[in-house]
Amino acid sequence: MPGDRQNDRQSGLSDDAGAGAPDGTAALQAVDLTVCLGGQPVLQGVNVVFARGRWTSIVGPNGAGKSTLLKALAGLLPASGGQVWLAGQPLAAIGARTRAQQLAWLGQGERALDELTAYDTVMLGRMPHQGWLATTTREDECIVREAMQGTQTWAFRGRSLAELSGGERQRVLLARALAVRAPLLLMDEPLANLDPPHQTQWLLDMRALLARGVTLVSVLHEVSIALQADELLVLDAGRVLHHGESGDAATRAAVEAVFRHRIAVREVEGQWTAIPNLHSSIHSNVHSKT
Numbered sequence: 001m002p003g004d005r006q007n008d009r010q011s012g013l014s015d016d017a018g019a020g021a022p023d024g025t026a027a028l029q030a031v032d033l034t035v036c037l038g039g040q041p042v043l044q045g046v047n048v049v050f051a052r053g054r055w056t057s058i059v060g061p062n063g064a065g066k067s068t069l070l071k072a073l074a075g076l077l078p079a080s081g082g083q084v085w086l087a088g089q090p091l092a093a094i095g096a097r098t099r100a101q102q103l104a105w106l107g108q109g110e111r112a113l114d115e116l117t118a119y120d121t122v123m124l125g126r127m128p129h130q131g132w133l134a135t136t137t138r139e140d141e142c143i144v145r146e147a148m149q150g151t152q153t154w155a156f157r158g159r160s161l162a163e164l165s166g167g168e169r170q171r172v173l174l175a176r177a178l179a180v181r182a183p184l185l186l187m188d189e190p191l192a193n194l195d196p197p198h199q200t201q202w203l204l205d206m207r208a209l210l211a212r213g214v215t216l217v218s219v220l221h222e223v224s225i226a227l228q229a230d231e232l233l234v235l236d237a238g239r240v241l242h243h244g245e246s247g248d249a250a251t252r253a254a255v256e257a258v259f260r261h262r263i264a265v266r267e268v269e270g271q272w273t274a275i276p277n278l279h280s281s282i283h284s285n286v287h288s289k290t
């Protein structure tokens, strides 16, 4: 059955996750996290624990607050209330360099310097480990090469980002995040622009990282891929609708509900898969009878 893989791992799920004192064993945690943008609350009292060595996918409809949550977890957006804890310490109290070593980031539509070569872009991932004015080491070069070969970007390492396709560019940015070698990787729509073979490769890369004990948090619109994660965090209108093991029936029900039953989660060849629910009772105005 799908989801068996997570049974032999220790789940960080609990009914009162984050509601009280921080969990010192968690890789990352939000406690009563509220974020306001444009004067409006976009996230409201989010409590979530991300257990070490597990992969959590955040899913929900457009505007649910997924990117906002990921940015707040990375310290890229300030909290209006509550707190983020990284490895048992308040994120705000951790210096920028230590934070950059501990937490790698792959943003949605991330801006990068177009004139930089792919190689130099990936080398930026090694910056948190380099001293001021230090030259790159042999180890940095080996790590960059490995990250680029793993993402099939080594062949165009000498080309500038401006010359790359959307998918090629996305793979370079993934290689940059991998080159950090951080124990925690946050990714906002990492599959954007990736073709199916590269989506499958990404999944294999994530499995390899999990085997090395890396903690993964991803925002994904590809629900079938999100269901491959250990846990799903289902967001709706800035609140946590459900947080559970992806193999649980309650989690699948929450996923169908949050997308207003326009998708159905079915088992296909041993994997939970989201398919369009063409028989949903909710019809678009285009086809409804007047």
Ligand SMILES: Nc1ncnc2c1ncn2[C@@H]1O[C@H](COP(=O)(O)OP(=O)(O)OP(=O)(O)O)[C@@H](O)[C@H]1O
Residues within 6 Å of the ligand: 037, 038, 042, 060, 061, 062, 063, 064, 065, 066, 067, 068, 069
């Ligand atoms: N700078 C901003 N000022 C005001 N409102 C904002 C700002 N940025 C985002 N929002 C609003 O916050 C809400 C959550 O946005 P967010 O980008 O987190 O959603 P999301 O779940 O990632 O959506 P999507 O699936 O479309 O990427 C949306 O309603 C959005 O319009």
